[in-house]
Amino acid sequence: MTLLLPLEDHFARPGEPLAGAFAERNLFPWIQRRTRPLEDGPAIAARLLAERRPGKRVAYLHIPFCANHCLFCGFYRNRSAEDSMAEYARRLEHDIAMDQAAASGPPIQAVYFGGGTPSALAAADLGRLISAVRRHLPLAPDCEITIEGRVAGFDDDKVDACLEAGANRFSIGVQTFDTGLRQRMGRKATRHEAIAFMERLRDRDRAVVVCDLIFGLPDQSMEMWGDDVMTCLSLGLDGVDLYCLTLHDKSPLALSIAKGSLPPAAGLDRMAAMYGAGLEMLDDAGWRHLNQAHWASATRERNLYNQLVKAGADCLAFGAGAGGLVAGHRYVIQPDVELYGKTIDAGTKPITVVLPPPANRPARDLVMGGLEGGRLDIARLESLTAPGFAAAIEPLLAQWAAAGLVNRRATAVTLTPAGWFWHCNLVGSLFELTDLFMDGGTASAAPSLPPSEGMRYVG
Template identity: 40%
Template sequence: MNDRTGSLTPAVTSDPLRYAFTARRPVMPRQDKQAVSETEIPRRWAALEQQSPAAGKRLAYINIPFCRANCLYCGFYRHRSGAPRLNRYVDLLIEEIRRDAALPLVGDRPIHAVYLGGGTPSDLPAGDLQRLLAAVRECLPLAADCEITLEARIAGLTEEKIRAAFAGGVNRISVGVQSFDTRVRRRQGRVAAAQEVVERLVLLAGHDQGAVIADLMFGLPDQDLASWHRDLDSCQELGLDGLDTYALKLIPGTPLQKLVERGCIEQPAGLPEQAEFYAEAVEALSTAGWRQISNSHWARTPRERNLYNLLIKSGAETLAFGAGAGGSREPYTFANTPDMEAYERAVAAGDKPVAMMRVSDALQPLRDTLMGGVEIGRLELPALRACMPMSVQADPSPWRLVDRWVEAGLAERRGEQIHLTVAGRFWAPNLVTGFQEVCAQALESGRKAHADG
């Protein structure tokens, strides 16, 4: 298990929180799949959309790829918001949803969580938001307790839009705060000052119509532990239902990465410093009685379930609508074209605008079980073994890696369960990537041994 990058096998150190690894390797749900050729996609999709829903909880993702401005750290910016463009885009979205609703793939099995992401869905005019939500409720088989999330940012989140969202069935609004410090916010392209952020969150919570969530980011330029503590205190004082705490990722090609590279902005916090921010959040929120329901997410009230994010990490079937939206139906993951003109042409022609498909291998059930368990900080070893091909089960390498996690202070073994420590939860992407790689090597070794035999 030698690892030249230092990002898969943890070091045994007196300070695992800061120094278990020397690099961080991000992991995305359902990666490591084989690409389907562009010419083959239409045939595969035509067959897939005629299949009835699989058993298990299902999700729907609706992409709104528009923003008023490009935040420096963001790798998702696509198009600048504008009322006429948004109005036309909602027309297309509704048409796509209505088309798919008649297919066996959508069927009548309940959808347990809908996520309006982007981009900035709260940039939609109130009327467009309302008619989009009406189409979702009319066309999709939503569960009675379906979680419907709207991603929002403070700028443009008016009383009219808040009312339209709640009237349309939204029961969870996730607001990209990132920081309550005006200087830190504006350095990253956020428009609203701290006081406006507080006022808007108070307004949202005052409606008492759904869970109100704030996203906070740590490791930003100009941010220190004192300002981070003030951010955490603000969330507690505001009585929010939930809180996300994310480490800044310096994504290649983003404005922030380019400015740092040119020396125009100082280098953001390194991994040891980010680990300190994370540990401070765990301590402060735990002490205040918040429940940690995933590695980055906290709930203060029972209203907050974070259902979409938890289910997608564990491989739930996901319908997808909108330019650039991604979904899954095993053994496939797929994504609509992000090109707005191509998206419009396809929808206008009555076609699903799928531009990417990947197909999974024999390890996908294991990846889903691994990701879902690591995300909540607890792995059930019998469930993990049950997902493994026999050759992987028989190989000692995965279990040696788990022992190494324990030795390095990243996990604790409790019978047939592995519980991640605070350090393990901070380094969770590395644990997932390392275990997946070891299992892939074991599978390949088993195949070679079988061929040689």
Template identity: 50%
Template structure:
């Protein structure tokens, strides 16, 4: 019988302000934990077998990783390589070869790709020719759906009109621009070289082209970004009339230059966890007053052009074809990660192999876990739907936890249907992780704040 001992560690603190202190720490939504690792000497054979099998119908994604940046932004945990022209050009050739070689496989050719994402790193660090060749190869080799969302992630620096036009002509229809903050001093502390005025001018020019969705990414909680600067960031972003705005809380990743600098006392202290929730709530209220649609916990759309398709489908567990050094994907119930070492990636592709560094096997609980993740991501969970997927009664395990979270102000519960409050959306990673733990077998949960 399920008791407090099973779910008690996941209870939230009941207090006057759940945005501040419902939990001791924010938990990240981790990748699949179910299927065990495939032995290294079996990986290539398993991959060839997966490619040879016709995949089930369903929306499909593709992710292309560009592991180059103009410089290492202090807060970023994804930096790998500085952009060097000759090296990047050869890398693009290899990725195009990787995409083209698999294009005719039964697992790939028969299922439309509904969203493509060029991420990094910094894809806009590539030259105009490199971006064009890569995007054209994607369009020529992959079975893209007619309304496929094709996103290029970029930064303001070095993303000149020639590159933008090259992306547009090659088929990109969505740009996700990492602004983080418009304040010049806050930006420069993080390694962002362009000024507030340069950032505004770049985004206004991109918006004026009116040929692709424009999404502005903002971060709250950066060093030196006080509440007034955060309000100015929101005002500036909205005034530019992009198609979408993303709001992310600063995640201080151990080992990043920012974490090292703060521990050494070289930067203003970042916002406390107890303050981040208020900044998130302020941003959510700001956009709600302007009638922006909340597409997911961190994403808002102003126009119908912004669909946020890739981000929503990845949470639903859609198969994701991965290409390029450091990319991660899934196919046929298997997860895989490509090597982040450029030399090893090149050697594998030239040898006719998929440059897989790690693969996990099928996970019988994946559909249930993805349903949980996708539901909390959009702030609406139906217990009955989870039970249909699981094929068993989940209410004795999960309903008492949902009821406790309702007492704590994280959601509103109505006959097994839960809608997250603003506080629940801020802490959604904790809610998802708790359900994952309980449905998979708990590792070590974060406790409610004392």
């Protein structure tokens, strides 16, 4: 093909690559913003879920309850209440048990309990749900079973119930260890309490322990951020996520900043500096950089769920508001807890919205999975597009290399520290250029729902 692509639109700006390669970050290049849901989507999704196809599968279970709405969170739906959570757990267990299509497919490599706050459930309900997953779904022998939680309310009885039922990975949303900043963001536990909790999980030595940290929060200094990362290193955990703050529309944090109750979040330059500092500290400590936001201290942390989802694996969804993926079709389970429960009680899977696969899905999956892991094989990408694509984008790759975003490795590119920070911009650019090249100059619609509306399947 001889199509000329608008490569210069995707060039990085000269200068400091980490802080200023682009004017803004492309946060969610995989979200379909202009694609219309399929009119007969639920029936299509049900048919696809019933088909047996080869390939990796994961499962996502959504727990849409929280003790309070943390300021930075865009996923809050329902306040924790003992009776309603117990009823929800019963219905979620029924959802798992009645899904014969899920039970008959290939092995499930990873299961993720996300939210919301899964650790808000009672110990007995946590144990029952994990046991239901192990009893009813075809888990791989080494299946990764993750429970997402927060420090407050995750007592020893709940932890032990998870372990006894078979959970083997905990992802704890600490976000920051600074007591004052935690409390301003809606986190109740103090620094001391957060550290003591992580130590108790670590000392059990029966599951992988991962800590989530956020950088770019209002009033978060570079010193505070450095202390957060150093605290994780000193605790001897198995993994850590360094997440850049995302200001979700109408979140309490965005509204507080708009009203002047809190100072603005960090600008791009400070966020870039924080990410670079965290990356350097973890790399210096010998931690493995598994994907853009995630590091592992040792081999037992695999981060399977996130890696497989980003590479396009089928994701089975359970629970109100859960988002799934089947044969490239994104689908959403009814987010209203009561409507979800009534439909489940009637014996029907309440799939509501289904989006068709994006154009050129295999190439997109390779781009997303490859750059998420820091390495993209350009020769393989050409095999999934058309002859001439590698030559067509060569000037762009050369410009990115000169700008300090990528290194060249034979037929592949690997990300530099600046490339890691801007990886979603690189992904979005290659998505657009792939579509243009394959469609002869007409870009296809990008993947419609904001990530807070039912697409919560990435932990």
